[in-house]
Amino acid sequence: MARQSDTRTRIQAVARELFAAQGVRDTSLRQISDRLGITKPALYYHFASREDLVRSIIQPMIDDTDRFVTAREQAPDRGPGGPRLLLEDYFELMWRHREVIVMIMRDVSTLTELDLTERMFGWRRRLTSLLLGPEVSVAQRVRATVALGGMSDCSVEYAHLPLEEVKGPAVEAAAAALGLAAPS
Template sequence: MARQSDTRARIQAVARELFAAQGVRETSLRQISDRLGLTKPALYYHFASREDLVRSIVQPMVDDLERFVAAREKTPARDAAGRRLLLEDYFELMWRHREVTVMVVRDLSTLADLDLTERMFDWRRRLTALLFGPEISAAQQIRATVALGGMSDCTVEYAHLPLEQVKDTAVEAAAAALGPATTP
């Protein structure tokens, strides 16, 4: 008999796949349970609702992003090498969570349903401050949006390519979008 954590992980894996392919709202719990050969009550044993299941899939990305930003805020480095390292590490983080990003992008209401929209904007603002410092011009905000958003898009659009091929090009383009580094 499978352990409870194994069953939860299997449910999450199938749900993640279906949510990414069809969208959260278009995927029923019946489809998930049928794909797994489980009854709906068995699925409900592990997850009280679809929102509970979705949250369990998205939460690791949320936790990783929060830890990433908080750790970087302790030791900001806005010189060229520090900015490049931040971009590389951010890309790798987003690459690890690219399936969840696809899921969320496919059904943007997921952000609102999980009350994540403001948190996402907050992370972007905090990362922008790490890249440029506390006094940020509109041009710098736009550059950071292009850099960070473009890298996130690349993790989804080019997920079929090897990590190294996508990462190197995406980070180089993001660094170019940021423009020359300035010291704090």
């Protein structure tokens, strides 16, 4: 069973790399199987379809983000740091899943095909409420979109740099966009 799991993990790693570089639509299952040195039927043994393979790569990000937002909603007052701590933790979440974000950004139709668009907008609305409260003006929603979207973009754009070099400026910019006071 360990071998089957190893092969599945290797398929996901190669697919993630090719999807991020070429896009989901422009990457064939044949390219993935050729890169791995396995037959296409062997790939189908592990994943019933391209959608199944894509979903297996994206699902951990979905699960982690769902858990993150839900946990924050259940314990919104996390002591000192409040919204800034939420931004820091959110940035780290996006950083962990930056390869998947690149994959999605390269082929945005993946969101539609996997019914992720509304889910992602839902996360943003829920995070905005956690950051700014339940009654949010249009201007505040726009700032939250810039803050949260900008941090996601930074996790991709600067992925070649160390986390410590990117996180601070990204969080500070997000906090400024939200009008949060600088830490004392």
